[in-house]
Amino acid sequence: MLNLKFIQENPELIVSKLKKKNFDAHAIVQQITELSGKKNEIQNQADQCKAEMNKISKEIGLLMRDGKTDEAQAAKIRTAELKDSIKQLDDDFARIELEVFNIQVLLPNLPSDLVPAGKTPEDNLIIKSHGQIPALPTGSVPHWELAKKYDIIDFELGVKITGAGFPVYKGKGARIQRALISFFLDQARESGYLEIQPPLMVNEESGFGTGQLPDKEGQMYHATEDNLYLIPTAEVPVTNLYRDLIVDAKDLPIKNTAYSACFRREAGSYGKDVRGLNRLHQFDKVEIVQIAHPDNSYELLDGMVAHVAGLVEKLELPYRILRLCGGDMSFTSALTYDFEVFSAAQEKWLEVSSVSNFESFQANRLKLRYRDEVTKKPVIAHTLNGSALALPRILAALLENNQTPEGIRIPKVLIPYCGFEMID
RNA sequence: GGAGAGGUGGGUGAGUGGCUGAAACCACCGGUUUGCUAAACCGACGUACGGGUCAUUCUGUACCGGGGGUUCGAAUCCCCCCCUCUCCGCCA
Numbered sequence: 001m002l003n004l005k006f007i008q009e010n011p012e013l014i015v016s017k018l019k020k021k022n023f024d025a026h027a028i029v030q031q032i033t034e035l036s037g038k039k040n041e042i043q044n045q046a047d048q049c050k051a052e053m054n055k056i057s058k059e060i061g062l063l064m065r066d067g068k069t070d071e072a073q074a075a076k077i078r079t080a081e082l083k084d085s086i087k088q089l090d091d092d093f094a095r096i097e098l099e100v101f102n103i104q105v106l107l108p109n110l111p112s113d114l115v116p117a118g119k120t121p122e123d124n125l126i127i128k129s130h131g132q133i134p135a136l137p138t139g140s141v142p143h144w145e146l147a148k149k150y151d152i153i154d155f156e157l158g159v160k161i162t163g164a165g166f167p168v169y170k171g172k173g174a175r176i177q178r179a180l181i182s183f184f185l186d187q188a189r190e191s192g193y194l195e196i197q198p199p200l201m202v203n204e205e206s207g208f209g210t211g212q213l214p215d216k217e218g219q220m221y222h223a224t225e226d227n228l229y230l231i232p233t234a235e236v237p238v239t240n241l242y243r244d245l246i247v248d249a250k251d252l253p254i255k256n257t258a259y260s261a262c263f264r265r266e267a268g269s270y271g272k273d274v275r276g277l278n279r280l281h282q283f284d285k286v287e288i289v290q291i292a293h294p295d296n297s298y299e300l301l302d303g304m305v306a307h308v309a310g311l312v313e314k315l316e317l318p319y320r321i322l323r324l325c326g327g328d329m330s331f332t333s334a335l336t337y338d339f340e341v342f343s344a345a346q347e348k349w350l351e352v353s354s355v356s357n358f359e360s361f362q363a364n365r366l367k368l369r370y371r372d373e374v375t376k377k378p379v380i381a382h383t384l385n386g387s388a389l390a391l392p393r394i395l396a397a398l399l400e401n402n403q404t405p406e407g408i409r410i411p412k413v414l415i416p417y418c419g420f421e422m423i424d
Numbered sequence: 425g426g427a428g429a430g431g432u433g434g435g436u437g438a439g440u441g442g443c444u445g446a447a448a449c450c451a452c453c454g455g456u457u458u459g460c461u462a463a464a465c466c467g468a469c470g471u472a473c474g475g476g477u478c479a480u481u482c483u484g485u486a487c488c489g490g491g492g493g494u495u496c497g498a499a500u501c502c503c504c505c506c507c508u509c510u511c512c513g514c515c516a
Contacts, residue, residue, distance in 0.1 A: 061442040
């Protein structure tokens with residue numbers, strides 16, 4: 001959510017910047033400017049009435065104390081009128097405030113100047129490619145066949161007990177999952193992130209705080225009996241740890257990491273990309289989150305990108321980093337880097353991480369602020385997060401790229417975590 | 425699920441109708457003292473949204489879990505909701 005004062009003071013800037021996201025903000029900005037002008041006017045009137053009311057009430061109190069009941073009684077006459085005005089003005093104010101808010105949340109975050117123009121994923125900017133695309137031996141197969149061949153992931157069994165998109169990992173399949181989680185968490189800890197184990201369900205306030213509610217309500221599993229939501233990413237509970245807080249500037253940046261299962265309904269996505277591990281309703285992910293000072297949030301973003309790149313390199317997977325174009329970015333992001341690894345049997349790039357700076361967009365909703373060391377005033381912080389990493393597609397690429405006639409080779413760095421060198 | 429207690433500023437916690445935006449203590453910040461640390465003492469110390477100067481300042485309003493009501497006036501009284509804690513039951 002963009003800050004209201006900022007919108008009022010920079011209408012043209014907002015309209016021009018949002019063009020990059022292919023979003024025409026003109027009408028919204030104009031509406032907001034008009035409505036908030038009206039809102040301020042009403043607040044002024046209401047405040048004046050209330051000030052007079054408070055004054056009279058105080059006087060009545062004093063008169064009563066002195067036993068001058070007649071005078072007190074006389075003073076009450078004026079209050080009835082004021083009361084009506086106040087009620088009317090307060091109602092109007094609340095209505096307009098809600099109206100402004102409802103429009104305000106329709107505005108996407110402003111893209112950073114680094115964001116390339118464009119409409120579709122084809123317009124994303126490849127800023128780095130790394131690693132060799134492996135030449136697989138003849139007879140190589142995609143990961144869902146490997147999963148069956150070595151009996152490490154059972155998709156049908158998942159269908160039986162839950163439904164499509166809820167695979168069952170077995171034996172070395174389960175163990176490699178656990179190994180990846182531990183590896184990612186250890187790496188994050190070594191990069192200075194504090195490990196958090198968050199709840200997997202969140203309340204409505206948290207869903208709102210990170211922007212899943214109300215817009216993406218349909219994408220989350222909702223336990224209606226208790227009005228709790230299964231988290232789509234650890235970003236939600238972890239970022240919300242800092243909701244409604246004013247943190248010390250000297251504690252920034254705050255760096256947290258968390259493993260969690262992630263739950264996504266993926267309503268409306270069917271067909272080509274959903275085979276095997278490519279798209280699931282439940283999957284595992286290690287997330288990294290930072291709460292930052294606005295002055296250095298982009299440096300920190302680069303650091304997060306470097307961290308994720310390190311992970312993929314250690315796993316010996318060919319990857320590329322994309323800077324997302326305006327049209328492919330999320331509503332809330334100011335700058336996003338996607339990581340894709342090459343899945344050699346499917347012969348395609350799979351997104352395994354998305355690292356973003358949200359600047360103050362999320363923090364404004366969260367009311368997450370830091371106290372400026374000079375002015376001593378609260379200032380909205382910046383939030384950043386990224387996957388480091390999401391497991392399923394990493395696993396898909398590991399299985400496909402490392403298949404040999406003898407079995408699937410485990411990357412060196414994972415062997416101590418797995419306790420085996422081959423899936424055979 | 426049954427019964428009870430309670431939600432006040434960063435924390436503990438006082439406050440049952442007006443002089444309470446809120447005592448006291450702790451923490452944080454500034455200062456004095458001190459060889460350093462500590463202690464002691466003094467001072468400042470909420471947030472949001474408005475208005476005027478827009479630089480420091482000044483000023484209005486709102487906020488004591490959320491919403492509604494009573495009253496000239498509500499943290500305080502009434503109603504509804506939410507949450508937390510304790511005991512019992514059930515259970516990993």
